[in-house]
Amino acid sequence: MEERATKVLLEEPQTLFLAPLSRPALGSVGKTGTWRTMRPVVILDKCTGCKICWLYCPENTIFMRDDGKVRIDYEYCKGCGVCANVCPFDAIEMVPEG
Amino acid sequence: MVVNIRKLPDRYYIMPGNAACPGCPETMGLRYIKMALGDNVVLVIPAGCSSVIQGIAPRSGINFPILNIVFAAAASAASGLKAAFEAQGKDVHVVVWAGDGGTGDIGFQALSGAAERDEDIIYICVDNEAYMNTGIQRSSLTPYGAWTTTTWTGKKEHKKNIPYILISHGVKYVATASVGYPTDFIEKLQRAAKIRGFRYIHLLAPCPIGWRFDPGLTAKVAQLAVQTGLFPLYEYINGVFRLSPIAKKYKDPKKRKPVIEYLKLQGRYKHLLNKPDEVKKIEEYIENLWHLIDALEKTFTAEGGKGEAIYRSL
Numbered sequence: 555m556e557e558r559a560t561k562v563l564l565e566e567p568q569t570l571f572l573a574p575l576s577r578p579a580l581g582s583v584g585k586t587g588t589w590r591t592m593r594p595v596v597i598l599d600k601c602t603g604c605k606i607c608w609l610y611c612p613e614n615t616i617f618m619r620d621d622g623k624v625r626i627d628y629e630y631c632k633g634c635g636v637c638a639n640v641c642p643f644d645a646i647e648m649v650p651e652g
Numbered sequence: 653m654v655v656n657i658r659k660l661p662d663r664y665y666i667m668p669g670n671a672a673c674p675g676c677p678e679t680m681g682l683r684y685i686k687m688a689l690g691d692n693v694v695l696v697i698p699a700g701c702s703s704v705i706q707g708i709a710p711r712s713g714i715n716f717p718i719l720n721i722v723f724a725a726a727a728s729a730a731s732g733l734k735a736a737f738e739a740q741g742k743d744v745h746v747v748v749w750a751g752d753g754g755t756g757d758i759g760f761q762a763l764s765g766a767a768e769r770d771e772d773i774i775y776i777c778v779d780n781e782a783y784m785n786t787g788i789q790r791s792s793l794t795p796y797g798a799w800t801t802t803t804w805t806g807k808k809e810h811k812k813n814i815p816y817i818l819i820s821h822g823v824k825y826v827a828t829a830s831v832g833y834p835t836d837f838i839e840k841l842q843r844a845a846k847i848r849g850f851r852y853i854h855l856l857a858p859c860p861i862g863w864r865f866d867p868g869l870t871a872k873v874a875q876l877a878v879q880t881g882l883f884p885l886y887e888y889i890n891g892v893f894r895l896s897p898i899a900k901k902y903k904d905p906k907k908r909k910p911v912i913e914y915l916k917l918q919g920r921y922k923h924l925l926n927k928p929d930e931v932k933k934i935e936e937y938i939e940n941l942w943h944l945i946d947a948l949e950k951t952f953t954a955e956g957g958k959g960e961a962i963y964r965s966l
Contacts, residue, residue: 578711613666630668634674636675
């Protein structure tokens with residue numbers, strides 16, 4: 555009997571979810587691109603694809619293009635300007651939105 | 653082990669469209685955790701900004717399994733989770749992601765208890781130096797002179813030094829890191845992942861809202877804190893202490909940047925700028941901080957200069 559009890563304990567627990575679990579998904583508070591007042595624009599001639607902006611971007615909205623340069627996902631970019639400040643080649647410019 | 657940024661894959665390290673403010677250091681930090689440790693992580697988050705960043709159910713803005721828990725129980729809940737995973741034979745990194753209030757004030761008894769029991773968890777304190785989530789109230793980790801909504805003429809006490817307290821607990825691994833130096837933080841996380849036992853990392857996270865600076869300067873302010881000597885980066889593994897390579901040169905006071913450069917960027921120090929006496933007190937605090945580091949360096953050395961070898965092997 556005792557042996558069985560420990561076996562049951564070590565089995566994968568059957569979890570009963572009383573509330574819906576949240577799962578990672580895009581836009582958990584909507585399209586955050588609408589928060590932006592300044593828009594980061596990549597100057598492609600200056601971009602070397604060093605990925606420094608990609609590393610620092612707090613939002614994960616910077617991606618690599620096929621040609622090794624960066625592109626910005628404007629749907630979710632909040633326009634904080636961290637990328638423009640860390641770029642060692644001044645290849646990202648902040649321009650007013652609208 | 654040096655991290656190669658270029659080799660890291662292009663993927664969602666945090667989900668875009670979360671509820672963080674623009675320029676948030678916490679989402680930066682959470683991305684670096686995923687870059688360093690991969691998907692094999694369960695986060696334990698006590699109340700704080702990170703509970704809000706997740707957004708509205710049924711979606712979550714953080715790309716990890718999360719246990720949201722009360723302030724006072726973060727480290728204990730993580731200990732229990734780790735024990736449960738061990739019983740099931742799963743090798744998972746249980747990471748506590750707590751703010752400075754959840755670490756130094758409210759959650760301190762659980763943290764101290766888990767450190768004393770040497771639980772096999774990674775505890776990361778995201779230090780934004782006040783209770784930012786509830787409206788910028790002072791915490792015990794708010795530095796001298798800083799404005800908050802409860803210290804509107806500037807705080808009169810110095811910052812509590814949690815990493816030293818943890819070193820005194822005799823835990824396996826203690827480190828300080830800054831979001832301004834991501835590669836350094838990622839390296840420290842990877843080193844911590846190879847050690848068994850209680851591991852503590854103190855991460856400086858400048859908050860644009862509470863520190864009153866432009867959101868684009870988050871990384872710069874985090875770097876300036878290190879360059880002015882206010883926030884030394886170091887590591888402590890199993891009784892061996894060393895300064896991180898990035899921070900080594902700031903041991904020499906002449907190589908440090910003047911602290912006023914760091915203060916004038918932030919609105920929370922605005923009232924200090926034309927008071928040289930107050931700035932002098934902060935400079936004295938930096939001096940004392942480095943005296944303590946000197947003492948730690950002399951105390952915790954490996955026999956026969958084996959210290960560097962230990963760091964290189966991890």
